[in-house]
Amino acid sequence: MSEVTMVRIYWREGKGSLPELLQRLHEEEQVRGVTVFRGVAGYGGSGVLHTTTLVDLSLDLPLVIEFFDTPERAAQIIADLHDSIGPGHIVSWPARVND
């Protein structure tokens, strides 16, 4: 088992530029694996509830971009992303991965 840092970035579909963020994580930060999850409901700083139904799939839904990396690399990536993501949207914690 190796020590890693789990990172979750809270995003919103309407913010756009998710492909840019993924490309940045892949090419510049060289994170080996990233998964993006879409929430089905939620609310953010605005307090406006975002939700979806089968007939209403185009709303501004929450997204979470998740990855893990070594503690040193994760700390550097979080510092690199801080300016473009903004405060209060990058959560991280220590974990272990099988190897």
Added chain:
Amino acid sequence: MSEVTMVRIYWREGKGSLPELLQRLHEEEQVRGVTVFRGVAGYGGSGVLHTTTLVDLSLDLPLVIEFFDTPERAAQIIADLHDSIGPGHIVSWPARVND
């Protein structure tokens, strides 16, 4: 970076009252951001496997309600929710958020 507590509440669509729970988190508990994720498969205490396909979207699928807050507020919210959510369905751990 600030210390926070991540909280994940395991729910099921058929339990209903998700909007009530979100409203309670928003208005009474004043959690600043909440995201709800829908699982595509899973099983709970009943041991019955719940799954979905493109032609079968109405099943009783698992939901996870996720948020983070200060350790003190998160502990209070977990205590407040315990009775209505039931034991074994609220998981939490320490994390950090960029600020």
Added chain:
Amino acid sequence: MSEVTMVRIYWREGKGSLPELLQRLHEEEQVRGVTVFRGVAGYGGSGVLHTTTLVDLSLDLPLVIEFFDTPERAAQIIADLHDSIGPGHIVSWPARVND
């Protein structure tokens, strides 16, 4: 509150045999609850970006299989799954559950 270990297994739809894995977790490992989440985008070791749109739902999307159990049982399950899941795909960390 009881100490538990959160476990997240990173999988991919095209790998197949998800029902087998769930059955194994349920019957052999006797995990009481498991939730499977499907990512809407991501990339893995291959570096190939996987994504989806409403008209393109059949891609090889990332899946995460999540559960929690006592630290002792989780450690055993991770060891049992290591050979079939492969290195670098099972992440775990300590958490607490209400009880």
